Amino acid sequence: MLAFILQRLMQAFVVMMVISALVFTGVYAVGNPIDVLISPDVTQQIREQTIKAYGFDQPLWRQYLTFLQRLAVGDFGRSFVYNMPVLSLILSRLPATLEITLAAVLGATLIGIPLGMYAGYAPDSFLSKVIMVVSVLGFSVPTFWIGLLLIFTFAVNLGVLPAGGRGETVSIWGVEWSFLTLNGLTHMFLPSLNLALFKLSLMIRLSRAGTREIMLTDTVRFARAAGESEATILGRHILRLIAIPLVTVFGLEFGSTLAFAVVTETIFSWPGVGKLIIDSISTLDRPVMVAYLMLVALLFIVINLTVDIAYVALDPRLRARKTT
């Protein structure tokens, strides 16, 4: 098991290096970075000075090496637009994104799995059909549209929830959290709901598909023949069996949810990391773009590794193979 983890960490490192090269090249090679930093009507002299100061006159590979060197000490550079260290910029916005992402993921899982299992257990019942239609909607409708609809319904028409912004926050260990205040919660509700819907649909559909498949197997028949109750079969046999593919998807979708937060944060003006990246793309704030992409890549690698480990932990059949 340990050897497995070490091997994966090594691979992760290599992958990060490749991604950093790709991202850096992609972002810095297109367009002219200097245009963001200075206005077009400064003198040629100032222009050249600034270029030199930032190292843009160097060949790209040299710039990349410098970038790596700084990276080794945790320096992601400074934002062109905000003129503050990128890392602290990102970290300051992270809690907001984490709040809605975690709320969305938890909600989607805790509600989605039972609903999906029921739909798989009794696929011909009216409730199941309703659940499936709703899940198709949640799955196919683009996140931004649902967000719009939510704002339209709750904020504009009903007026019960705010249309955007973060609301009040409470500071714990120097970090601002909004879920601890009622006002903060009302602001958090719609964006979290928006994010959750896609994942909810996914969880429902996967649970349903898995449950349906397993219901037809001999394992369930044998359990029934032994007189085990339907509740036992669902809770002890089926849940355990569908946990395996579900965990995989859960992990991967966590990252995807984080990515979709980009859209949700834009619509709800939620001051998280997602909004930051959109803004930095439109303003071509390159250091922020590079840092964000690399951090997202790192997050995904960590998630993948965790999922792989969880997979082995959940499926005893894999343990024998992994340790050999």
Added chain:
Amino acid sequence: MSAPTGNGLPLLQVRDLATHFTTRAGVGKAVDGVSFDVHAGEIIGLVGESGSGKSVTGYSILGLIDPPGRIDAGSVRLDGQELIGLSRSKLRALRGKRIAMVFQDPMSTLNPVLKVSRQMALALQAHGSPSPDEIRRRSLEALAKVGIPDPERRLASYPHELSGGMRQRVAIAIAFLNNPDLVICDEPTTALDVSIQAQILVEMKTLVREAGVSLIWISHDLATVSVLAKRLLVMYAGRLIEEGLTADVLRRPRHPYTQGLIDSLPSRAEPGRDLVQIPGSAPSLFALPAGCAFQARCTHATAICDTAPDQTRDGTRTWRCHNPLGPLADRRAGTTA
């Protein structure tokens, strides 16, 4: 230990059982009017090729038919109590407790992600609230009874860590856990090595005798069944075509199909000559002919076989044939080894 039925009734009475599958391709009559009895402590063998309806008969007894299948007609009585139409909770109380079942492939019947101990515990908890100590004690007892060495270690294992024969023994142990009166085994040794097959057959015989349970052994393999069963039931195309004491049926088969089955046994083959086969193949269950289902492949068929034969009874023997094998078969039986 199953109590002998005081009123002299057979333990299980199946009458005119009909289980049909309604699909896009039509209505498949998997079981088409089957009747038989099983007495307390008796081992009967249910024989037939794949598609004959033998497994479906077994499932029907336990009410394990999933849609699009449905028990359309007939009656199944356990100690006089009608099982068809029984409420779900009452049926569940019976399953595992009075009637248990063992399936063909233990790799798919045992849950691969749960330990053996957990699966046995679930089966025990389905019929009572035993304490953890009692669960452990009874599980170990059951494993030892089916001949599993080092039961403690096996109890803590996952199914994939056990060999095929071991797994099937676990499944059998689970079936016997709650001391049922009747155990139905659906091709339990088909998926195992021949050597393990023989072992399990012997163990089953002892187990059944000691526990005093009745056993329905379903198989396509006439050879294995005849070792175990006291009585033989032969099914073809959803119908019961022959029944009787094993020795009787094997020595003096009445139905040409049974004769064909016996003749095609490898042990009956004469060295150096081709194996005997029954020509043709069984009719599709969705398009059963109006008359005798075996007519197309029967060397004894005549015009009367266009109408479905009724069951003829002679003591413990029954058969469904217009032209049963008679004295000719008796004579032949006298000359074979």
Added chain:
Amino acid sequence: MSVPVSAPGPVTRSPFRMFLGEFMESRVSVAAVIVLVAIILLAVAAPLITPQNPYDLASLVLSDARRPPGYVGAKGFTHWLGTDAQGRDLYSAILYGLQISLQIGLMAGAIAFSLGAGLGTLAGFVGGRLETLIMRIIDLQLSFPAILLALVLAALLGQGKWQLIAALVTAQYAYFARTAHGAATAERSKDYVEAALSTPLSLGRVAFRHVLPNCLPPLIVVATVQIANSIALEATLSFLGLGMPVSEPSLGMLIANGFQYMLSGRYWISIYPGVALIALIVVINLVGDQIRDQLNPRLKR
């Protein structure tokens, strides 16, 4: 001794007809197909059935902007669905927008399919180091959320139809590749492949003429998901301002433009294009769902 006569079996139909028959049984799916065909026809016929070409800036009348549904414009025709902020007739804009969504979704889907399936089959079939290399890249890409990839690419490449398609293809080909690779690997070890390889047929021919058709069912499943995804992704990108240029608005951009007016009660500018978009995606998904269920061997009873 009578000659054994084989009993007649049930009438068999070709697999495709059975597939179609099963499909027809689901009323929801049939309804979805009908709606889908209707949408496609409307979109294709857009230039013929709309009173205005929304891409022709000269035909727009600014004083007609932000008018509610039912308003009769300066040019004399009724704006059944109202107008947007630039004075575009929403009915026309929606149909043209549907055309773009369909074009881009199908193009991106088709190219991603060909590229991905080809690559995946090649990798699965050839094996060895080439396979490992290709699959590593694919896995790498798959661990990254498609939307971010598409976002960054769209931002870097600029606005425009082909840039958008390129971004979408890059984000999606990996799904096809992985599925094709899995299927090809499974097929590779089957006997018929060995038989085919022992004949003078070239490797390429065996891979593409014999193996690929057997890999099609799971690929079709992925395709149905990805086409709907392409359309949704394109709309999202356009919504964020990274897709089609402002002069040729796709449904996403129409929705984005109308966002700010929603809070002041002029909902139609966002809602109607949104409804059209949702309708398209939902019916594609419903049809895809049914196809998927029918092709899933593990659900066969």
